[in-house]
Amino acid sequence: MSDQQKTHFGYREVDVNEKAGLVAGVFHSVASRYDLMNDLMSGGIHRLWKRFTIELSGVRSGHSVLDIAGGTGDLASKFSDIVGPEGRVVLADINESMLQVGRDKLLDQGKTQALSFAQADAQYLPFEDNSFDCVTIAFGLRNVTDKDLALRSMLRVLKPGGRLLVLEFSKPTNDLLSKAYDAYSFNVLPKLGQLFAGDADSYQYLAESIRVHPDQETLKEMMLDAGFEQSEFFNMTGGIVALHRGLKPW
Amino acid sequence: MVAPSENQIDPALQVAILGAIETALVQALQYAPQTRAELNKLSGNSIHIRVVQPVLETTLLLAERPQLRSVYEDKASASIEGKLSDFLQVATAEDPAIALINGDLKIRGDTRLLQQVQTLVAELDLDWEAPISAVAGDVIGHQIGKGLRAFFRWGQHSRLALERQLSEYIVEEARLTPPPLELEDFYRDLRHLQQRLDRCEARLKRLKRERSSS
Incomplete structure (x- = not known):
C-alpha cells in the first residue's frame, strides 16, 4: 500500500486508515485511570483550563452543547448544570471505553438531566445541521486523523452565531519554559504513566502527539479556512495550552 | 462585554x-x-x-x-x-x-x-458556632462560639482604643504632628499673609503707575 496517504501518530508516520485504531488503543488502555493521570500530569491545572473554557463558552440556560472527545465528562458535567432542564448536552467520544467511564461517572454524580451520550467520530458527526449553540473539544483534536474535516463537521452542526471552543496543548511562548516542558514531557510523563496507569507507551504518544499538533497561529488559520469567523486564541500557562474560539457566520 | x-x-x-x-x-x-x-x-x-x-x-x-x-x-x-x-x-x-x-x-x-x-x-456577621458545633457538638460549640464572639468584640474595642491612643500620643505627647486646631490657625495666618502680600503688590503697582505718569 505504498500509495496510501500518511499521517502522524506521535512522531511515527502511519497510514491514514491506521491512526484511528492506534489512538483507540491508547485510550482503551488509559480510560480507567484517565482522571487520576490528568490530575497527576498537570498538577490539577487542567481544571483551571476547563473552567476558563466554560466561562468563554458563553453557554447559558436552555442552550444545546456538544462536547466532542468528552472523555470522562468534566466539561459535560458543568455544562449540564448551566443549561438546566430546558437545555441539552451531548457527550460524544469515539472511544467506547472513555465514553463508558464518562457515563458511569456522570451517573454516579446524579447528572442525568439534559445529558445524552453518543459514540461518534469528530470527522463525521452524526447530528443535524445547525443544531448546537456551542461545540467544545478539549484535548481531542490532536488525536483526530483529518483535523480539517473535523473542523468542517463541527461548523456544520453549529447554529449560525454558535461558537466552537478548541482546548488543546500548544506551543509554549517562552524558550526556557519550552525546554523545561520538553524535559518533563519526555522524561517524567512516561514514567508517571508507567507508575500509575501501567502504560508508558501511551504517555510517550501523548508527549509526541503534542509536538506534532499545529501551533496557535496555524490552528487559528485552519479554523478560518474551515469557515469560522472571528477566530482567536488565548494562551494559558505560558502557551502550554491554548484555547481557540471561532464563531459560525450568520 | x-x-x-x-x-x-x-x-x-x-x-x-x-x-x-x-x-x-x-x-x-x-x-x-x-x-x-x-x-x-x-x-x-x-x-x-x-x-x-x-x-x-x-x-x-x-x-x-x-x-x-x-x-x-x-x-x-x-x-x-x-x-x-x-x-x-x-x-x-x-x-x-x-x-x-x-x-x-x-x-x-x-x-x-x-x-x-x-x-x-x-454588616457581614459570621455565625462561628455552626461550623464548630458540627465538629465538636452543640454544647462545646456554643461555649467556643461565645468565647470567639467575646474575643472579636475585645479585638474590635482594642483596635479602636489603640487607634485613639496612638493618635493622641503622636499629636499630644510626642508632638510629631500639630493638633488640628493649631493647623487651622496656621492656615488662617497663611491666608491672611497671602492677602496682605496681594494688597501690597497691588499698592506697589499703583505707585509705580502714578510715578511714571507724573
Whole structure:
C-alpha cells in the first residue's frame, strides 16, 4: 500500500486508515485511570483550563452543547448544570471505553438531566445541521486523523452565531519554559504513566502527539479556512495550552 | 462585554485566583444566613470589577451563591474601576460608602447596587458556632462560639482604643504632628499673609503707575 496517504501518530508516520485504531488503543488502555493521570500530569491545572473554557463558552440556560472527545465528562458535567432542564448536552467520544467511564461517572454524580451520550467520530458527526449553540473539544483534536474535516463537521452542526471552543496543548511562548516542558514531557510523563496507569507507551504518544499538533497561529488559520469567523486564541500557562474560539457566520 | 485582554495575567492564574476567592466567599456565606438572604434578593445583578494596577478583571454575579467570572459577556449592572490602592482605601475607610463615592474609583451604572453590596459586606456577621458545633457538638460549640464572639468584640474595642491612643500620643505627647486646631490657625495666618502680600503688590503697582505718569 505504498500509495496510501500518511499521517502522524506521535512522531511515527502511519497510514491514514491506521491512526484511528492506534489512538483507540491508547485510550482503551488509559480510560480507567484517565482522571487520576490528568490530575497527576498537570498538577490539577487542567481544571483551571476547563473552567476558563466554560466561562468563554458563553453557554447559558436552555442552550444545546456538544462536547466532542468528552472523555470522562468534566466539561459535560458543568455544562449540564448551566443549561438546566430546558437545555441539552451531548457527550460524544469515539472511544467506547472513555465514553463508558464518562457515563458511569456522570451517573454516579446524579447528572442525568439534559445529558445524552453518543459514540461518534469528530470527522463525521452524526447530528443535524445547525443544531448546537456551542461545540467544545478539549484535548481531542490532536488525536483526530483529518483535523480539517473535523473542523468542517463541527461548523456544520453549529447554529449560525454558535461558537466552537478548541482546548488543546500548544506551543509554549517562552524558550526556557519550552525546554523545561520538553524535559518533563519526555522524561517524567512516561514514567508517571508507567507508575500509575501501567502504560508508558501511551504517555510517550501523548508527549509526541503534542509536538506534532499545529501551533496557535496555524490552528487559528485552519479554523478560518474551515469557515469560522472571528477566530482567536488565548494562551494559558505560558502557551502550554491554548484555547481557540471561532464563531459560525450568520 | 468583558473579554480577556492581551495585558491581562495568564487566564489559568486568573481563574485560580478568582476560584479561590469565590470558594472562600461561598464558604464564609454558609455561616452568614442573613447576608445570604440579602444577596438572594439582589440575584440577577452583576458588578464588573476592574483593577488596573495590577490588571485583574472580574464580574461578580450576585446570588445566594455568588460567582466570580473572569469572562462575562453581558452588560454588568454596575462597574467599578481603579488601582488596587484605591480599592484598599475604600475598604479601610472609616466610612466606606462616602469613600466609594468621593474616592478615585471610577463608578458606572447602578450606584445604589454598589452601596447595597458595600453595606452587606460591612454588616457581614459570621455565625462561628455552626461550623464548630458540627465538629465538636452543640454544647462545646456554643461555649467556643461565645468565647470567639467575646474575643472579636475585645479585638474590635482594642483596635479602636489603640487607634485613639496612638493618635493622641503622636499629636499630644510626642508632638510629631500639630493638633488640628493649631493647623487651622496656621492656615488662617497663611491666608491672611497671602492677602496682605496681594494688597501690597497691588499698592506697589499703583505707585509705580502714578510715578511714571507724573
